[in-house]
Amino acid sequence: MVTVGRAIRPSSQATVRTLALWSPLAKDSGASARQVSKMETILEKGSEGEKSRVRNGKTRIDKAYKRIKNVERRTMLIEEAKYNLETKSLFDANNVILENKLGCKLFHGDFRDVAQQKIPDNSVDLIFTDPPYDKESLSIYADLAKMANRVLKDGGSLVTYISQYALPDILDQIRSNGNDLHYWWEVCIALEGPFARHWQRQVVVKWKGLLWFVKGNRPQLPDYLSDLVFSQRADKILHSWQQGSAEADHVIKILTVENQTVLDPFLGAGTTAVSAIKHQRRFIGIDTDPKALSSVRANMKLNLASAE
Ligand SMILES: C[S@@+](CC[C@H](N)C(=O)[O-])C[C@H]1O[C@@H](n2cnc3c(N)ncnc32)[C@H](O)[C@@H]1O
Numbered sequence: 009m010v011t012v013g014r015a016i017r018p019s020s021q022a023t024v025r026t027l028a029l030w031s032p033l034a035k036d037s038g039a040s041a042r043q044v045s046k047m048e049t050i051l052e053k054g055s056e057g058e059k060s061r062v063r064n065g066k067t068r069i070d071k072a073y074k075r076i077k078n079v080e081r082r083t084m085l086i087e088e089a090k091y092n093l094e095t096k097s098l099f100d101a102n103n104v105i106l107e108n109k110l111g112c113k114l115f116h117g118d119f120r121d122v123a124q125q126k127i128p129d130n131s132v133d134l135i136f137t138d139p140p141y142d143k144e145s146l147s148i149y150a151d152l153a154k155m156a157n158r159v160l161k162d163g164g165s166l167v168t169y170i171s172q173y174a175l176p177d178i179l180d181q182i183r184s185n186g187n188d189l190h191y192w193w194e195v196c197i198a199l200e201g202p203f204a205r206h207w208q209r210q211v212v213v214k215w216k217g218l219l220w221f222v223k224g225n226r227p228q229l230p231d232y233l234s235d236l237v238f239s240q241r242a243d244k245i246l247h248s249w250q251q252g253s254a255e256a257d258h259v260i261k262i263l264t265v266e267n268q269t270v271l272d273p274f275l276g277a278g279t280t281a282v283s284a285i286k287h288q289r290r291f292i293g294i295d296t297d298p299k300a301l302s303s304v305r306a307n308m309k310l311n312l313a314s315a316e
Pocket of ligand 1: 140247249251274278279294295
């Protein structure tokens with residue numbers, strides 16, 4: 009049984025004390041005490057670059073402050089997770105990962121090598137993943153499809169995030185290997201905002217796409233999947249590309265059943281890992297970045313408070 013943990017909240021008493029300290033100066037300068045105290049944090053803890061961007065008006069005080077707080081929180085979570093008994097057994101000293109009682113295997117390395125060595129043919133029920141989608145990385149979708157074609161069971165699914173700007177290229181890449189993956193549907197993830205802007209295409213981005221491919225003729229399960237998910241913004245403290253969890257929950261629950269295997273070859277902060285484990289699925293995750301693996305550990309500690 010897995011229960012969902014509670015996020016750690018900053019101490020409001022400390023905030024009240026800091027604000028009291030700064031209110032005379034704030035009164036004098038016409039700024040609010042909160043802004044003055046944020047400025048103090050930036051001066052004390054910000055990098056030289058950050059300070060100069062704030063001084064030159066290139067970064068707003070709120071933004072710089074939030075960035076500093078996020079780094080602090082990420083560091084704290086990673087440190088805390090080191091001592092977490094429930095998830096400790098997942099990691100050895102170098103974050104090269106082992107199997108644990110949750111049926112979860114995490115690997116450090118390039119997914120092309122790791123999958124070849126560690127994942128047998130026709131053994132995975134669902135790949136739910138989020139590859140990098142800058143222009144230079146798009147060929148990675150061809151390698152992803154090649155691997156998916158080998159490791160997925162018949163009727164298994166590949167569900168991948170895409171960026172709309174690259175949709176035709178991504179489709180070409182996924183189809184380039186002459187594989188047995190069939191395009192099935194696109195799922196729309198309605199975003200919560202604030203919304204990013206794609207400057208080159210002049211679009212305010214209010215939704216994201218998930219492309220769904222099926223190996224063979226039909227998905228293995230008969231259930232209907234709604235093609236619209238309302239997502240909540242991830243705080244991105246653990247990973248700058250961290251996704252919301254609603255879409256992983258939504259897809260994993262419908263396209264797999266308990267004890268089936270979910271794979272994410274681009275783990276990041278492990279949003280897919282947490283969702284799979286929460287729903288009692290077996291999970292395999294891979295990432296090239298050792299820092300991402302530390303984030304996964306922190307994410308598990310935060311969101312899977314107890315696991316038997
Ligand atoms: C967009 S992020 C994934 C974010 C994740 N969905 C989350 O919610 O946190 C992509 C991840 O893929 C990893 N990555 C990039 N190329 C890789 C490769 N060839 N093999 C394995 N991981 C890779 C990066 O280190 C990064 O952590």
